[in-house]
Amino acid sequence: MIKDNSIFIKNVYYMLSYAFGNLHEKEYKNIAKESFDNLDNLFAAILAKGIGKQLKQGLYREYVSCHDNLPAVRGKIDLVETIRNQLACRKLVACDFDELSANNLYNQILKSTALQLARSKKVDKKYRDLLKKELVFFGEIDMVDLSKVPWQKFHFHRYNQSYRLLLGICELLTEGKIMAAEQGTMRLTDFADDQRMSHLYEKFILEYYVQEYAQKYRGFTAKAAMIPWQLDDDNKNLLPVMKSDVLLSYGGRDAFICHD
Numbered sequence: 001m002i003k004d005n006s007i008f009i010k011n012v013y014y015m016l017s018y019a020f021g022n023l024h025e026k027e028y029k030n031i032a033k034e035s036f037d038n039l040d041n042l043f044a045a046i047l048a049k050g051i052g053k054q055l056k057q058g059l060y061r062e063y064v065s066c067h068d069n070l071p072a073v074r075g076k077i078d079l080v081e082t083i084r085n086q087l088a089c090r091k092l093v094a095c096d097f098d099e100l101s102a103n104n105l106y107n108q109i110l111k112s113t114a115l116q117l118a119r120s121k122k123v124d125k126k127y128r129d130l131l132k133k134e135l136v137f138f139g140e141i142d143m144v145d146l147s148k149v150p151w152q153k154f155h156f157h158r159y160n161q162s163y164r165l166l167l168g169i170c171e172l173l174t175e176g177k178i179m180a181a182e183q184g185t186m187r188l189t190d191f192a193d194d195q196r197m198s199h200l201y202e203k204f205i206l207e208y209y210v211q212e213y214a215q216k217y218r219g220f221t222a223k224a225a226m227i228p229w230q231l232d233d234d235n236k237n238l239l240p241v242m243k244s245d246v247l248l249s250y251g252g253r254d255a256f257i258c259h260d
Helices: 007-020 024-035 039-057 079-087 105-117 126-138 163-174 196-214
Strands: 062-070 094-100 179-182 185-188 221-223 245-251 253-257
Touching: 007 185, 024 221, 039 126, 062 221, 079 094, 105 126, 105 163
Parallel strands: none
Antiparallel strands: 062 094, 179 185, 221 245, 245 253
8 A cells, every 4th residue: 555655756856856957946946845646736836837937938939830911021922812812802912921939839738738737637726726827828829739749859959948847747748647556656657658757767867977976076977878789790780779878987987877
């Protein structure tokens, strides 16, 4: 029997805090002090804080393709539709143009995920209310089918780096059910892709050594690295690539960390 799964939830929080440095920021400090009885509440709390912070900074905008009938030329003229407008006595020019907009996939994912949590009975009312409060500002953002999101194709840079944690949470929530009890322990299960939590764990281990050791001890490094095959000849074309989760180097000695 599980007496207190809040310990398990807290461990997931600490994994996330190392994997995504954003959780060390002051806006998330109070989350670490709370006790959560399921991961939906934890993720809802993080998203509510993160979205609130993002709204203060301004939602990320990028150029999206638009098509509209305008009184003046903007971008590229659609001649066929413009002629139709003239024949119909409409003094409008059909134009194809790019517009800087917050209605992009990043914000669509945030809105769709937050709305799911705000409607979920697994999430406590206080977190649902926080999410609903933030969703008021997403009126012009479209919904998106989360099951079709290309999670691996996102690119983060200086202008959208703050979305890395938020989309990471959205991905974990989308990819499957989170918790199950088995023989008195808590485990992550039922993921559509069971590599998701494995990747999170890998990132946690790597970032833990980077933050706790590499930044404190000169000459200590932690990185993901390839493991070379020890062969009698160079015929390795048919052999699989071996990659460690973490390669630790210090004082001229290396140690590989891998997990199943």
